[in-house]
Amino acid sequence: MSNDRTVTVGTATAEPGTAVRGVIPVTTLAGGTPLEIPVVVVNGGAGDGPCFWVNGAIHGDEPEGPLACQIALAEVDPAQLSGTLVLCPVVNVPAFEAAERGNPADTFTYDMNRIYPGRPDGYLSERVAAAHAAAMGPVADLEISIHSGGAHSFLDKAIFVDERPESVELATAMGPGWGCIMSSFNPSGSPMAYMKELGKVGITVELGGRSATSPEAFARVGRELADSILNILRHYAMYPGEASYPSPRYKGQQQALLAPASGIFLPEPGVEFLTMMKKSDPIARIVNVFGDTLASLEAPADGMFFGLRALPNVTTGDWCCFFCKVEGTRD
Ligand SMILES: [Zn+2]
Numbered sequence: 001m002s003n004d005r006t007v008t009v010g011t012a013t014a015e016p017g018t019a020v021r022g023v024i025p026v027t028t029l030a031g032g033t034p035l036e037i038p039v040v041v042v043n044g045g046a047g048d049g050p051c052f053w054v055n056g057a058i059h060g061d062e063p064e065g066p067l068a069c070q071i072a073l074a075e076v077d078p079a080q081l082s083g084t085l086v087l088c089p090v091v092n093v094p095a096f097e098a099a100e101r102g103n104p105a106d107t108f109t110y111d112m113n114r115i116y117p118g119r120p121d122g123y124l125s126e127r128v129a130a131a132h133a134a135a136m137g138p139v140a141d142l143e144i145s146i147h148s149g150g151a152h153s154f155l156d157k158a159i160f161v162d163e164r165p166e167s168v169e170l171a172t173a174m175g176p177g178w179g180c181i182m183s184s185f186n187p188s189g190s191p192m193a194y195m196k197e198l199g200k201v202g203i204t205v206e207l208g209g210r211s212a213t214s215p216e217a218f219a220r221v222g223r224e225l226a227d228s229i230l231n232i233l234r235h236y237a238m239y240p241g242e243a244s245y246p247s248p249r250y251k252g253q254q255q256a257l258l259a260p261a262s263g264i265f266l267p268e269p270g271v272e273f274l275t276m277m278k279k280s281d282p283i284a285r286i287v288n289v290f291g292d293t294l295a296s297l298e299a300p301a302d303g304m305f306f307g308l309r310a311l312p313n314v315t316t317g318d319w320c321c322f323f324c325k326v327e328g329t330r331d
Contacts, residue, residue: 007043007051007084009135010036017045017078024088026131027124035124037093037132040069042078042085049083049238053140054229055132055191056088058112058147060095060102064208065146067218068225075226076239083238085229086139091132092125101150103128113145113204114189117197133194142170142236143202145191146225149209153319155307156273157224160184160204160254162196168330170203172245173235174228178205179246180274180306180324182254206322211310249330252303257321261286261294265314274304276326283321286314301325 007014012022020043023036054072056065066089073087090096092112094103102110102125109115109125117137118129136143149155158180161167171181184204187193195202205228208221233239259265267284271277277299284297297320299305307322314320 005043005048007041007139009039009041009086009139012039012041014041014043014084016043018043019073019078024131024135026128035093035128037088037091037128039135040073040087042073042076042081042087044081044083044085044238045079047082049081050141050236051084051086051139052232052236052238053086053136053143054088055091055143055145057090057096058092058145058191059150060092060098060100061150062146062148062209063096063213064148064218064221064225066090066096067222068146068229071222071226072229075230076233080240081233081238083236084139085233085238086136088132088136092128094124099151113147113191114186116189116191116194133191136191137194137198140195141200142232143191143195143200144170144174144229144232145202145204147204147206148212148221149206149307149310151210152309152311153307153322154209154211154310155206155322156180158182158206158306158322158324160186160192162187162192164196164201166201167196167203170201170232172249173232173243174205174246175231176244176246177224178228179249180252180304181249181330182252182324185254206306209307209310250304250324250326251328251330252324252326255300255323255325256319257283257297257300257323259286259295259314259316259318259320260297262315263288263294265309265312265320267308271305273308274306276302276304278302284308297321299323
């Protein structure tokens with residue numbers, strides 16, 4: 001099938017069969033430099049198809065999305081692609097430059113994953129979200145936002161969906177190992193929620209974070225996420241090759257366990273990510289500087305944890321464990 005359409009996102013206009021870099025302009029900063037979101041549009045030369053949009057680093061302490069995008073960009077041949085692949089490696093640029101979850105200069109709308117579709121006349125991060133949403137909304141059909149455990153935690157493969165069949169389908173297309181598929185705890189304010197408002201499909205995926213940024217571990221995480229981008233392209237017949245899928249696929253709800261005490265966070269020996277456990281099975285302890293146990297964390301239900309704190313220093317109320325209360329399997 002011939003493809004005679006161009007695709008424009010921000011300043012990037014891509015003819016069929018080309019990959020073009022550009023930016024989504026937001027505003028100008030006090031020093032006179034522009035605040036803009038980098039983007040690359042890969043317009044397929046092999047035929048028509050959907051537009052699959054990948055977002056990274058909405059949280060600035062999560063560099064896994066940018067790595068996945070650059071691997072996918074290097075490997076996807078525009079001539080063999082049907083439809084369009086849009087990569088936004090770093091959505092929250094000021095937060096990424098600070099290596100913090102949010103833009104430290106914006107204390108009013110710090111968490112950018114809670115404010116979509118933003119406000120064009122709002123606080124600075126709201127304006128970033130508004131510019132991003134305005135660019136993505138009319139163009140994207142399918143969207144994934146790549147997250148991780150950031151500066152404090154490691155998260156293994158986990159996905160949040162809105163439970164529409166098309167949302168679960170996109171999650172399943174992430175591929176082998178991605179069977180922890182939970183209902184979103186975040187019904188508004190995220191890019192996936194915005195996509196749903198538009199009648200389109202978005203999901204939130206998690207992999208990586210602290211303790212997986214050593215050379216081999218970070219490369220592995222980027223490779224796995226890039227494999228998922230390629231697997232999604234194959235699932236939707238946008239790229240040559242066979243897709244593969246997770247088995248089993250679990251259905252559940254996230255419960256984030258917060259530290260009941262301050263001290264040093266010590267996971268119990270032998271506990272494993274993404275492995276079924278029983279309610280009340282031990283997960284971790286918090287000890288004081290002398291080694292006395294101050295608190296224990298236990299499985300709040302039958303299920304599995306997909307994330308653990310990887311920064312041992314812990315203060316009461318900090319994130320410690322990301323648990324999936326498993327409700328069953330998806331068949
Ligand atoms: Zn995140």
